[in-house]
Each structure stands twice: as structure tokens, then as C-alpha cells.
Amino acid sequence: MQSPHDYIDQNLERFRAELLDWLRIPSISARPEYASDVRRAAEWASRSLADAGLNASVEETAGNSVVIGEWRGAGESAPTVLIYGHYDVQPAEPLELWTSPPFEPQIRDGRVYARGAVDDKGQCFLHVKAIEAHLRTRGRLPVNVVVLIEGEEEVGSGNLLPFVRDNASRLRADAVVISDTSMIAPNVPTIGASLRGLVYTEIIVDGPAHDLHSGTYGGTVMNPATALARIIATFHDDDGRVAVDGFYDAVDPDEEYRRLIRGLPFDEATYLAETGAPALAGEAGYSTLERLWLRPTLEVNGLVSGYTGEGPKTVLPSRALAKVSCRIVPNQDADTIAELLRAHVHRHVPPGVEVSVRVLQGGQPWRARFDTPLYAAAARALERAFGKAPVYAGEGGSIPIVPAFEEVLGAPVLLMGFALPGSNTHAPDEWMSLDNFDRGLHAAAALLDEIGH
Amino acid sequence: MQSPHDYIDQNLERFRAELLDWLRIPSISARPEYASDVRRAAEWASRSLADAGLNASVEETAGNSVVIGEWRGAGESAPTVLIYGHYDVQPAEPLELWTSPPFEPQIRDGRVYARGAVDDKGQCFLHVKAIEAHLRTRGRLPVNVVVLIEGEEEVGSGNLLPFVRDNASRLRADAVVISDTSMIAPNVPTIGASLRGLVYTEIIVDGPAHDLHSGTYGGTVMNPATALARIIATFHDDDGRVAVDGFYDAVDPDEEYRRLIRGLPFDEATYLAETGAPALAGEAGYSTLERLWLRPTLEVNGLVSGYTGEGPKTVLPSRALAKVSCRIVPNQDADTIAELLRAHVHRHVPPGVEVSVRVLQGGQPWRARFDTPLYAAAARALERAFGKAPVYAGEGGSIPIVPAFEEVLGAPVLLMGFALPGSNTHAPDEWMSLDNFDRGLHAAAALLDEIGH
Numbered sequence: 001m002q003s004p005h006d007y008i009d010q011n012l013e014r015f016r017a018e019l020l021d022w023l024r025i026p027s028i029s030a031r032p033e034y035a036s037d038v039r040r041a042a043e044w045a046s047r048s049l050a051d052a053g054l055n056a057s058v059e060e061t062a063g064n065s066v067v068i069g070e071w072r073g074a075g076e077s078a079p080t081v082l083i084y085g086h087y088d089v090q091p092a093e094p095l096e097l098w099t100s101p102p103f104e105p106q107i108r109d110g111r112v113y114a115r116g117a118v119d120d121k122g123q124c125f126l127h128v129k130a131i132e133a134h135l136r137t138r139g140r141l142p143v144n145v146v147v148l149i150e151g152e153e154e155v156g157s158g159n160l161l162p163f164v165r166d167n168a169s170r171l172r173a174d175a176v177v178i179s180d181t182s183m184i185a186p187n188v189p190t191i192g193a194s195l196r197g198l199v200y201t202e203i204i205v206d207g208p209a210h211d212l213h214s215g216t217y218g219g220t221v222m223n224p225a226t227a228l229a230r231i232i233a234t235f236h237d238d239d240g241r242v243a244v245d246g247f248y249d250a251v252d253p254d255e256e257y258r259r260l261i262r263g264l265p266f267d268e269a270t271y272l273a274e275t276g277a278p279a280l281a282g283e284a285g286y287s288t289l290e291r292l293w294l295r296p297t298l299e300v301n302g303l304v305s306g307y308t309g310e311g312p313k314t315v316l317p318s319r320a321l322a323k324v325s326c327r328i329v330p331n332q333d334a335d336t337i338a339e340l341l342r343a344h345v346h347r348h349v350p351p352g353v354e355v356s357v358r359v360l361q362g363g364q365p366w367r368a369r370f371d372t373p374l375y376a377a378a379a380r381a382l383e384r385a386f387g388k389a390p391v392y393a394g395e396g397g398s399i400p401i402v403p404a405f406e407e408v409l410g411a412p413v414l415l416m417g418f419a420l421p422g423s424n425t426h427a428p429d430e431w432m433s434l435d436n437f438d439r440g441l442h443a444a445a446a447l448l449d450e451i452g453h
Numbered sequence: 454m455q456s457p458h459d460y461i462d463q464n465l466e467r468f469r470a471e472l473l474d475w476l477r478i479p480s481i482s483a484r485p486e487y488a489s490d491v492r493r494a495a496e497w498a499s500r501s502l503a504d505a506g507l508n509a510s511v512e513e514t515a516g517n518s519v520v521i522g523e524w525r526g527a528g529e530s531a532p533t534v535l536i537y538g539h540y541d542v543q544p545a546e547p548l549e550l551w552t553s554p555p556f557e558p559q560i561r562d563g564r565v566y567a568r569g570a571v572d573d574k575g576q577c578f579l580h581v582k583a584i585e586a587h588l589r590t591r592g593r594l595p596v597n598v599v600v601l602i603e604g605e606e607e608v609g610s611g612n613l614l615p616f617v618r619d620n621a622s623r624l625r626a627d628a629v630v631i632s633d634t635s636m637i638a639p640n641v642p643t644i645g646a647s648l649r650g651l652v653y654t655e656i657i658v659d660g661p662a663h664d665l666h667s668g669t670y671g672g673t674v675m676n677p678a679t680a681l682a683r684i685i686a687t688f689h690d691d692d693g694r695v696a697v698d699g700f701y702d703a704v705d706p707d708e709e710y711r712r713l714i715r716g717l718p719f720d721e722a723t724y725l726a727e728t729g730a731p732a733l734a735g736e737a738g739y740s741t742l743e744r745l746w747l748r749p750t751l752e753v754n755g756l757v758s759g760y761t762g763e764g765p766k767t768v769l770p771s772r773a774l775a776k777v778s779c780r781i782v783p784n785q786d787a788d789t790i791a792e793l794l795r796a797h798v799h800r801h802v803p804p805g806v807e808v809s810v811r812v813l814q815g816g817q818p819w820r821a822r823f824d825t826p827l828y829a830a831a832a833r834a835l836e837r838a839f840g841k842a843p844v845y846a847g848e849g850g851s852i853p854i855v856p857a858f859e860e861v862l863g864a865p866v867l868l869m870g871f872a873l874p875g876s877n878t879h880a881p882d883e884w885m886s887l888d889n890f891d892r893g894l895h896a897a898a899a900l901l902d903e904i905g906h
Contacts, residue, residue, distance in 0.1 A: 030764035091766055097663060155764055182669070196668060200765040209729020210550060213879040215649060215850025216635070218780050219750035220724075220741050222734040225775075226689065226753050232679060233686030271673075276662020276771075281675040281805035288673050297672035300679050301768050302759035307776060311483035311608055312653040312813045313544055314778060314850070315754050315879055318729075322678075323760060325767060327671050352734035360765045397668025397767070426666040426768055 004133035004445045012438060015129050016112070018048070019437075022087075022121050023105040023114040029064060029088035029155045038151050041087040041121075042067050045149045048125075052132035054147060059167075063159035064088065064151030071131070071145045074452070080144040081451055082173035082411070084401065085124025085180065086153035089116035090426045097428035111431040118432035119425040123179035123418055123440065124149055130444035142452025146171060150401075153180075156200075156361035157400045164401075164408050175374040175451060176405045179440065181395045181417025184264065186433070189382035189390040189443070191375065192415025193260065194293050196327035197365035198398040199337045200301075203228065203345060205320045207353045211306065212316040221316070222352030225305035228320035231355070234348045235298050235324075239284035242298045242326075244344040247337070251296060252330045257367070257394075261289045264393060274422040293394025297327045298341075323360075327396060334362035363400025368392070372412045377450035382416065385443035416443065457586035457898045465891060468582045469565070471501070472890075475540075475574050476558040476567040482517060482541035482608045491604050494540040494574075495520050498602045501578075505585035507600060512620075516612040517541065517604030524584070524598045527905065533597040534904055535626035535864070537854065538577025538633065539606035542569035543879045550881035564884040571885035572878040576632035576871055576893065577602055583897035595905025599624060603854075606633075609653070609814035610853045617854075617861050628827040628904060629858045632893065634848045634870025637717060639886070642835035642843040642896070644828065645868025646713065647746050649780035650818035651851040652790045653754075656681065656798060658773045660806045664759065665769040674769070675805030678758035681773035684808070687801045688751050688777075692737035695751045695779075697797040700790070704749060705783045710820070710847075714742045717846060727875040746847025750780045751794075776813075780849060787815035816853025821845070825865045830903035835869065838896035850878075869896065 008015075027041035028034040042058050042065040049056035049069030056069045067087065072080075092102035092115045100106040105114035112122065127147065134141050148171065150160045164171055183190040207224035208217070237243045266289055272280055282291040291297075301324065306317030328337050342357040349355045368375070370392065382390040395415070402413050418440040424430045461468075480494035481487040495511050495518040502509035502522030509522045520540065525533075545555035545568045553559040558567035565575065580600065587594050601624065603613045617624055636643040660677035661670070690696045719742055725733055735744040744750070754777065759770030781790050795810040802808045821828070823845065835843040848868070855866050871893040877883040 030762070030766060032763075091760070091762060093760070093762070094664070198668070198767070200767065207730050210877070210882075211547070211880045212728060213850060214750075214752045214754055214778060215651070215780055216848070216878065217728060217745075218752045218849060219744040219748060220733055220735045221728050221730040222732075223752050225756045226685060228756075229682040229685035229753070230689075232682035236679065236683075275665060275670060275674050277660050277674040277805060278807055279675075279805045280673055281803075282673045291672040292670075295672060299667045299671045299676050299769055300682070300759065301667055301766060302761045302770070303678045303681070303756045303773060304758075304761035306753065306755035307544070307546070308755045308757035308774070309483070309544065309546070310485075312776065312778070313483060313754060313879070314651070314653065316752055317755070320756060321761070323765065325667060325765070327668055350734075352730060352732045354731055395669070396671060397666060424663070425669065426766070427664045429663075 002137045004137050005442055007133040007137050008441045008445060019112065019122060019125050020105045022125065023116055024103055026103045027088050027151065028091050029152050030091050038064050038088060042151055045087050048128055049147055052128050053135035054131065061159040061163050066160065066163050067149040069147035071141055073140055074142065074144045078143050079174040079451055080146065080172065082171060082176045083127045083145065083147045084176060084178045085149045086120045086151065087149050088151045088154050090154050094428060099429055110434050112434065113429055113431045115430055117430050118419040118423045119430065120153065120180045122432040122437065126179060126418065126440040126444045129441055130448065133445050134448060142449050146173060156363065160401055161404050164404065168408060171409060173409055173411045176409065176411050176413040177447065178399065178402065178413060178415050179417050180399055181415045182419035182421060182423065183417065184391060184393040186420055187386065189386040189388065190393045190417065191378055191390045192395055192417060193368045193392040194394040195366040195402055196329055196396055196398055197332065197334050198325060198327060198361060198363045198400065199334050199341065199359065200325040200361035201338065201341060202358045202360055203231070203322045203324055204356050205353050206318065208316065208318045211318050214314040214316040217316055222350055223316055224320040224353050225317050227350045227353045228305065228322055230350055231345055231348050232300060232322060240282050241284070242296065244298065244340050246340050247296065250332045254294060258290060258294060260392060261293060264289065264391060292396040294329060296329050296332055298324065300324055327398065329365045330367055332365060334364055338362060363398050364403040366403040369412045374412050374414050374451065378414050378416055378447060381443050381446035381450045384446045385439045455590045457590050458895055460586040460590050461894045461898060468894065469890065472565065472575060472578050473558045475578065476569055477556055479556045480541050480604065481544050482605050483544050491517050491541060495604055498540050501581055502600055505581050506588035507584065514612040514616050519613065519616050520602040522600035524594055526593055527595065527597045531596050532627040532904055533599065533625065534901070535624060535629045536580045536598065536600045537629060537631045538602045539573045539604065540602050541604045541607050543607050547881060552882055563887050565887065566882055566884045568883055570883050571872040571876045572883065573606065573633045575885040575890065579632060579871065579893040579897045582894055583901065586898050587901060595902050599626060609816065613854055614857050617857065621861060624862060626862055626864045629862065629864050629866040630900065631852065631855065631866060631868050632870050633852055634868045635872035635874060635876065636870065637844060637846040639873055640839065642839040642841065643846045643870065644831055644843045645848055645870060646821050646845040647847040648819040648855055649782055649849055649851055650785065650787050651778060651780060651814060651816045651853065652787050652794065652812065653778040653814035654791065654794060655811045655813055656684065656775045656777055657809050658806050659771065661769065661771045664771050667767040667769040670769055675803055676769055677773040677806050678770050680803045680806045681758065681775055683803055684798055684801050685753060685775060693735050695749065697751065697793050699793050700749065703785045707747060711743060711747060713845060714746060717742065717844060745849040747782060749782050749785055751777065753777055780851065782818045783820055785818060787817055791815060816851050817856040819856040822865045827865050827867050827904065831867050831869055831900060834896050834899035834903045837899045838892045
């Protein structure tokens with residue numbers, strides 16, 4: 001009998017071609033004008049699950065659909081694995097910085113370049129094809145499987161949690177597996193140790209009722225752009241610490257995790273080169289990995305006010321807008337941090353303007369439970385695919401559903417990611433390594449065996 | 454013989470219709486894509502001058518053309534008046550805030566609404582038609598006239614000064630007349646007492662080589678948007694004073710002008726309502742009119758960084774840009790202020806980003822010479838048109854060529870403007886009062902007589 005791993009090796013080219021098809025669909029959940037593409041991507045995912053041999057369906061929610069694939073043939077005594085991914089992608093702007101168009105996938109230098117290549121279509125697809133490999137060779141899976149692919153991860157998964165709560169018995173699982181994170185370095189298989197939570201806000205400063213001539217009126221009203229800058233300047237002290245009152249009160253110092261982080265191989269020069277920044281920076285007293293995984297942050301994600309086109313325009317803007325988000329860590333709470341930020345902004349509004357703070361997205365932080373059988377199985381599966389034992393590494397980003405899965409389903413979550421540093425997720429020229437696509441397929445197939453043993 | 458004033462009254466409707474034609478041409482000098490419209494507006498102006506009876510030509514420069522109209526029949530002993538205006542207009546954004554489209558002029562409630570209605574096509578046109586009225590009725594003008602209509606006023610008049618220098622003998626004049634300013638209130642004829650100069654800069658903060666994921670990288674590099682905000686926050690102290698070292702060193706306190714300003718009728722509540730701001734603000738220790746005319750300012754004209762579309766996007770921007778301009782007063786110097794600003798920015802750059810400051814536009818401040826015969830003639834002409842003596846009022850804006858005319862041609866400049874407060878120059882729904890269009894025509898016609906007496 002052919003093994004699932006032989007099947008993967010023999011069908012690798014076809015798997016790649018199928019992935020490129022999926023990547024051609026601009027399923028940008030943040031933009032209402034892409035709603036029909038979002039829908040198409042869901043249907044594509046559902047067909048792909050059915051082709052793999054799962055019982056597939058597209059389930060409606062109050063927002064974008066959830067795609068479900070099920071296989072329950074391992075019996076009631078076998079464990080059930082819930083595999084989660086998302087078919088929606090980030091907006092692709094700025095378009096002019098892409099080497100090839102974001103939704104015309106191109107293979108260059110051993111990489112697939114496209115929006116969603118690695119976040120998360122490319123990674124999610126590994127599990128679909130690993131399941132296909134098992135079912136086409138052995139006619140069965142070693143475990144019961146539920147695949148759940150959602151369409152709102154990039155906008156906060158607002159409708160997923162209600163869906164999970166409403167379908168808790170159908171989604172009941174002994175383990176949750178997610179491939180939406182990064183390896184710490186090429187050829188270093190990595191299991192996710194932590195995620196930061198997210199509090200994403202929009203701050204709007206309103207001054208004059210309409211844009212004014214900056215000569216005819218300049219100097220007599222508070223300029224909203226200046227006011228916004230003055231507010232933003234209060235967010236950090238000169239040591240890079242967030243200066244919002246109470247911001248760090250709940251932070252777990254987690255000395256054990258700090259020791260684990262210190263033991264990891266990390267090349268700061270390579271990391272700096274990836275960013276292309278003139279220098280690294282951040283909160284005084286912490287290393288780069290600690291700043292990423294152990295410490296909360298406050299970042300400006302966007303700014304806009306007045307005239308931003310070519311040449312001079314002498315306008316005094318009527319409004320200024322900032323997108324500002326915090327990454328939070330255990331035991332910070334997203335709602336509490338949102339309120340602290342809102343109170344801070346209102347305390348620092350200069351006279352002569354009005355300010356509103358709107359929370360666009362929130363998600364809680366998470367730490368992995370290393371002491372579960374799931375983590376032992378994952379370590380063996382990764383060692384089979386990569387020829388070496390995995391390391392445990394944090395992730396600075398957020399996957400809002402991870403802490404929610406543990407809470408609602410009571411099952412541990414495993415983050416087994418195959419992105420690489422510098423993959424440009426959320427930026428132009430996002431890519432996935434073809435070598436990791438290959439190894440990821442084998443790891444995903446092996447994981448089903450290791451959990452089923 | 455019919456008088457020029459009768460002719461104006463009888464042709465008012467036609468004059469309006471002709472102005473609307475000119476306003477339909479989107480001659481936006483700040484935008485290269487409108488170059489052919491800018492050219493069309495110049496040719497339109499030249500035809501209009503020829504129709505009025507002037508010897509008209511379109512003169513090339515290194516940038517947009519200068520339109521010249523000449524009539525030299527008053528003899529060598531008669532004075533020569535140079536009338537200056539501009540056919541270029543500001544960009545019209547934000548388009549969605551216009552009640553009617555900016556380049557489809559509409560008459561509503563006794564006003565012409567269009568980009569350029571009052572800045573400066575509508576005002577410039579008054580002089581062309583006043584000349585036509587004289588020539589069609591009396592066959593001659595009481596003075597020699599040169600009309601100069603340029604196409605780069607809204608982008609700093611960069612090519613005008615070289616043109617004026619190169620054509621100094623042809624443009625030689627005893628008086629320069631410009632209608633590009635505002636009356637202090639409806640039915641209060643106003644002569645311009647001062648203009649502020651302008652230093653317009655673009656500040657660019659560069660951090661990472663490309664946009665980064667704000668989770669995967671957040672907290673480890675200096676955020677350029679945060680850095681820009683921190684720089685902008687240093688521009689003013691808490692009393693609204695500009696905190697750039699040396700900024701006020703050269704400012705002439707001009708107590709005589711301050712006394713004149715105190716004597717003017719000024720309704721602060723009306724002014725506040727015009728701005729639509731929650732409250733007036735500005736430099737402590739000065740009144741609103743002093744802040745506008747006597748004191749220099751620093752304003753943010755535009756801000757942009759990162760993601761500014763709908764919804765959340767978790768990006769750490771690679772670049773942040775601000776447009777920042779200063780209005781300056783006697784005896785400040787534009788180049789000196791640009792250098793002080795540049796030095797201030799570089800002193801306040803946070804570590805981890807790179808900053809550049811580019812000067813886009815500069816122009817010197819100006820004060821009127823009340824003690825010249827030109828000002829007495831203007832006072833009489835305005836009294837004839839409005840039935841009351843004019844007041845002298847400053848203007849917070851800048852007309853870069855005014856101080857340059859005085860320097861190169863050695864002739865005093867008169868600012869006789871017919872805009873009204875709230876005209877929305879440089880903003881959506883720019884308008885010109887039809888009543889002022891009518892009275893402005895009579896004032897312009899009378900001015901030629903009064904200078905020629």
C-alpha cells in the first residue's frame with residue numbers, strides 16, 4: 001500500500017497549482033467591495049475539502065461564511081482533531097510596492113509570492129492535502145477530523161466565536177491544530193509558545209467644520225493634525241515604555257518564559273536586516289525577542305489628515321485620524337486596555353478640538369500548554385518532516401480565536417507554523433517557501449498519525 | 454457718450470456668463486495631470502484680454518505661461534498701472550464635500566460657487582472687464598495699463614519672478630494693483646495692509662524598508678508615524694507659541710499696526726462660526742486678528758502614514774510624511790525660517806528613524822505703504838463703488854509675488870480685494886459674492902480714473 005508521504009511526493013506539483021488557484025481570489029475581508037471574492041474563496045475551500053474526501057459544507061454566519069470539512073470514521077474511542085485556518089486575507093496596499101501583482105501568484109527563487117501565500121491560505125492548505133493523502137492511500141484517517149476555515153480572521157473573527165459557541169458539540173475536539181505562525185529560522189521546526197492579544201482603535205480628532213485656508217485662518221484655531229500628534233506623542237516615554245496609566249499593571253513577568261526566550265538562537269543582525277530599519281529600538285531593559293513575545297506594545301498603524309498629494313496645498317485640516325493598536329500579553333485584558341487607552345486620550349486632548357476613540361478589534365493574549373500529549377505528538381511529527389526536534393518560540397502577532405478555542409472547547413491549541421522570518425505577511429511581496437510547503441505537508445500528515453497512535 | 458459704469462451695468466449678465474466659462478477649466482497648477490487645462494486657462498485669459506481691446510500675448514516661462522495684455526495709449530507722461538492676477542487654482546479635494554462640482558460653476562443665493570470663483574479668476578476678471586468698459590465707451594484708458602496673469606500662484610510663483618526680472622523694462626509701472634484678497638466684512642470696502650510670507654515644507658520620516666506586520670515586529674523598531682508625531686509635538690509649547698529655537702527673533706512687534714488692528718470692527722463669534730471649530734485657539738497674549746496678521750504661525754497641512762482605509766490593518770508603517778508650513782511676518786526671512794525649522798526637526802528626531810526636510814515653497818512677508826498717492830486713489834475709487842470709505846486690514850495668507858514686485862519694479866503694490874469672510878478659498882464650496890462682482894467692476898473702473906487724474 002502506498003503511504004500518505006509517497007502520495008504527497010508524487011502530487012506536489014498538482015498541490016502547488018491548486019494553491020495558486022486559491023491565491024488568485026482576492027478575498028480581502030476588510031473591504032466590503034470584495035464581498036463576492038470572499039464568498040468565492042469560501043466555496044473554493046469547500047470544494048477542496050470535498051475533493052480531499054471530507055464531508056464539506058459552507059455554513060452561514062452574521063458575516064462571512066465558515067467552511068467546515070468533517071471525517072468521523074476513526075470511531076468514538078479515537079481522538080478528534082479540529083484543524084483551523086482562514087481563507088480571508090489582508091488588504092494588499094501599497095500595490096506599487098509589489099514585485100508581481102498580489103493576486104497573480106508568481107513562483108520565484110523557491111517561493112510563492114501572493115497576498116495570502118503564507119497567511120493563511122498556503123498554510124491552511126497543507127492540512128487539506130495531508131488529509132487527502134491519508135484518505136487516498138489508506139482510505140481512512142488515524143483520527144476523527146473537523147476542518148474549520150473561517151473568513152474574518154483579518155478583521156477580528158467577530159462572527160467565529162458565536163459560531164463556535166453555537167456549534168460547540170459538533171466542533172468538540174481533543175486537540176486544535178493551527179498553522180498560521182512562523183518558524184524561528186529556516187530549517188528550525190517551531191512550535192508556537194505564545195501569542196499577543198490585540199486592541200485596535202481609531203482615534204479621530206475634529207476641529208474646524210471644513211478644511212480652512214492655512215493663511216487666512218492659520219494661528220487662530222487648534223489644528224487637528226497638530227492636536228493628534230500631541231496626543232500620540234504622549235503614548236510613550238523617552239525609554240520606549242508605553243506611558244498610558246495602568247498599562248503594565250496586569251502584565252505577568254513570567255520569568256520561566258523569559259528564560260526559555262534567552263535560550264533560543266536569535267540573530268539580531270539578520271532580524272534588523274529583515275526590517276530594513278536604521279536600527280532596532282523599543283522598551284528599555286528588554287531584548288528584541290522579549291519585546292516581541294513577553295512585552296505589550298502600542299503602535300500607530302496609520303495616520304491621515306489634510307492634504308497628502310503632490311506639491312504644496314495650504315490647508316488647515318478639519319479632521320485628523322490615527323489607527324492605533326496595542327499588542328497585549330498575559331494577564332492583560334483587551335477590554336481593560338481599550339478603556340485605559342481611551343481615558344488616556346481624553347486626558348490629553350488639547351483645547352479647541354474634539355476627540356473620539358473607537359475600538360475596531362480586540363483579542364486576548366495566549367500561552368501554550370507544553371505539558372499535553374498534543375505537544376509531544378507535534379514534536380515527533382515535526383522531527384519526522386524536518387529531521388530535527390522543534391524549538392518553542394513565541395509570536396508577536398495575534399490569532400484572536402486561539403484563547404477563545406481553549407475557553408469554549410476546553411481543548412489545547414497547537415500552533416505549528418511554516419512561515420519564515422521576512423515572509424511579508426501584511427506587507428507587499430508576501431511569500432511562502434516551497435521547501436516549507438513540502439515539509440509542511442509531510443508534518444501535517446505525520447501529525448495525524450502521531451496523535452492517532 | 455456712454456460712461457464705463459453704464460457699460461458695466463448693461464453688460465453685467467454677459468460678464469458673469471464669461472466668468473463661468475473660465476471657471477469651467479480645471480487649471481490646477483499643483484497637479485501635472487492638469488497641464489493641458491492650465492494651458493487652456495491661459496489661452497482663455499489671453500483671448501479675453503484681446504476682446505477687451507488690449508494687445509494680448511501668452512508668454513512662455515520655464516513653467517506655466519504668463520498672459521500679458523498691454524495698452525500704452527495714455528502717453529509717456531501718464532502713469533502706468535500693472536494689474537496682476539492668476540489663472541491657476543488650488544486642488545479641489547476633498548471632492549465629496551462640494552455641494553456642486555468644483556468645475557461646474559453654479560449660482561446659488563447670490564454667489565458663484567466654483568474652484569477659483571474668488572481665488573483668483575473672479576477677482577482678476579473684474580479688471581479685464583473694467584478695462585473693456587473704458588475702451589468700448591471712451592476708446593481709451595486714463596492710464597497706461599499692463600495686465601499680467603500668471604499660472605503658478607498656487608504653487609509659489611516660482612517662474613514669475615525670473616519672468617518679471619527678465620521683462621523689467623516692459624513691466625515698468627508706477628503702481629501695481631492686485632485683487633486677490635478679502636474684505637473684512639460684507640459692505641466694508643477694504644484695502645490690504647499686510648500679507649504673511651510662507652515657508653512650506655515636507656517632512657519625511659523613514660524607518661523600516663517596507664511596511665511590517667505590527668504584531669510580528671511591533672515593539673522592536675521605532676515606528677515612523679510615532680516618531681513624526683513626537684517631532685510635530687515639539688513645534689508648539691503649551692501656550693500655542695512656536696517652540697522652534699529663534700523663530701520669533703526677527704519679528705517686528707509693530708505697535709502702530711497693532712493699534713490699527715485694535716480699532717477694526719471684528720466679530721469673533723461670526724469668525725468662530727465661519728471656522729466651525731469648537732473654540733478659537735492660538736498664541737497666548739494675542740487677539741484673533743493679531744494672531745492672523747501680526748504673528749507668525751506653524752501649521753500642519755497634511756499627514757499620512759501606513760494604512761488609512763476602512764477597518765483595521767495591523768501594519769507598522771515604513772514611512773510617515775507631514776506637510777508643515779509657517780506663515781511669517783516682517784522682518785522674518787523665509788530662508789532663515791526654513792533653516793531654523795530644519796535644524797529643529799533634526800534636533801528632535803528619535804533614534805531608529807531617518808528624517809528629511811524638503812522646502813517646497815517660500816515667500817516673504819509684506820506691509821502696505823499707506824503714504825503713497827496710489828492708496829489715496831484706491832480709497833476714492835472704493836468709496837465711489839461702495840458709498841463708504843475703505844478700512845485697512847491685514848491678510849493672513851501669502852501672495853509671494855507682492856514683496857517681489859516692490860523689490861524688482863520699485864512701485865508700490867495695492868491690494869484691493871473683493872472676497873468675503875468664509876469664501877472657502879482653498880476649501881470645498883469656494884464662492885464669490887455677485888454683489889461684490891458688480892461693485893468690484895465699478896471699483897476697478899473707477900480706480901483707473903482716480904490714478905489717471
